[in-house]
Amino acid sequence: MDILTTVRHAAATAFVLAAFGTTPGSAQPAPKPTDPQIAHIAYTADDIDIKNAKLALEKSRNKEVRAFADDMVRDHTAVNVRALALVGKLKVTPEDNPTSQSLVKQQDAERAKLASLSGSAFDKAYVANEAAYHGAVNGALETTLIPASQNAELKSLLQSGLGIFQEHQKHAEHLATLVK
Amino acid sequence: MTRRQASARRPLALAYCALVVAAWPGPGHAETLRLTIENMAFADALASARVGDTIEWSNLDIVAHTVTARDGSFDIVILPGKTGRTVLRKAGKATFYCRYHSSMAGKIDIRPD
Ligand SMILES: [Cu+2]
Numbered sequence: 580m581d582i583l584t585t586v587r588h589a590a591a592t593a594f595v596l597a598a599f600g601t602t603p604g605s606a607q608p609a610p611k612p613t614d615p616q617i618a619h620i621a622y623t624a625d626d627i628d629i630k631n632a633k634l635a636l637e638k639s640r641n642k643e644v645r646a647f648a649d650d651m652v653r654d655h656t657a658v659n660v661r662a663l664a665l666v667g668k669l670k671v672t673p674e675d676n677p678t679s680q681s682l683v684k685q686q687d688a689e690r691a692k693l694a695s696l697s698g699s700a701f702d703k704a705y706v707a708n709e710a711a712y713h714g715a716v717n718g719a720l721e722t723t724l725i726p727a728s729q730n731a732e733l734k735s736l737l738q739s740g741l742g743i744f745q746e747h748q749k750h751a752e753h754l755a756t757l758v759k
Numbered sequence: 760m761t762r763r764q765a766s767a768r769r770p771l772a773l774a775y776c777a778l779v780v781a782a783w784p785g786p787g788h789a790e791t792l793r794l795t796i797e798n799m800a801f802a803d804a805l806a807s808a809r810v811g812d813t814i815e816w817s818n819l820d821i822v823a824h825t826v827t828a829r830d831g832s833f834d835i836v837i838l839p840g841k842t843g844r845t846v847l848r849k850a851g852k853a854t855f856y857c858r859y860h861s862s863m864a865g866k867i868d869i870r871p872d
Contacts, residue, residue, distance in 0.1 A: 650859050654822045657839060661821050739821050742799050746860050753861075 611727045619673035622662050624716050625655040627686045635705050644702045702758045713748035801865035810872045817842045825858040
């Protein structure tokens with residue numbers, strides 16, 4: 580990874596982390612999320628990545644990037660099918676919250692930026708955002724969402740999600756070294 | 760642990776030989792080996808089998824995986840919670856991976872029948 584990519588990567592990570600209230604030195608720690616809020620954040624985080632991938636499938640002509648985007652749609656859709664089934668079973672109504680709203684706002688802005696790019700500039704920016712975004716979501720899962728979740732089935736689903744998204748993060752980081 | 764998996768352990772292989780020969784029903788008795796895919800990994804990443812055997816893969820994850828031979832001899836998609844089968848046709852070391860998750864890989868040592 581060259582220095583520019585590393586810097587962009589770090590900036591993007593800090594940006595996404597801010598949504599979770601986990602930026603080092605942020606004024607107040609975010610209050611511990613409840614299960615209905617955690618379910619909402621997890622569903623939203625998946626949904627955002629599906630939207631990012633659909634944009635990549637519209638814009639990219641790069642075979643590896645398109646295959647990665649296909650993987651993101653397939654896996655995040657599968658996780659959300661489980662999430663919806665679980666909240667239905669537990670009779671939990673996912674509750675919107677500042678973290679979900681902040682994630683949506685940030686990634687809407689990121690997609691608007693991506694939409695203005697094309698060719699390899701798009702591919703590079705999409706892959707860098709995917710690495711940063713998965714990194715931030717995984718960090719939030721590990722440090723906040725999984726420890727805070729009360730219901731055992733929700734916790735277990737989040738843990739499965741973490742294993743899947745860690746693979747995605749590695750995949751995106753590897754792709755970043757290939758997309759020139 | 761199945762006899763196959765045990766016999767793949769090199770240090771035990773010699774001591775095991777007599778047992779295996781005694782237990783082996785002879786050629787033409789193909790078996791089905793059951794292997795699992797769990798937590799984004801092939802659980803038995805180093806299996807041992809014979810030509811003609813069938814491998815039945817169970818995907819215990821919540822996402823789909825593929826079992827794809829690097830030499831193209833098999834390529835199956837296994838949906839979450841489902842199983843898929845491959846028949847081993849060729850002796851040798853078959854290396855395989857998941858097309859959706861490239862960090863997932865494994866190897867089967869396929870002996871001639
Ligand atoms: Cu896989």
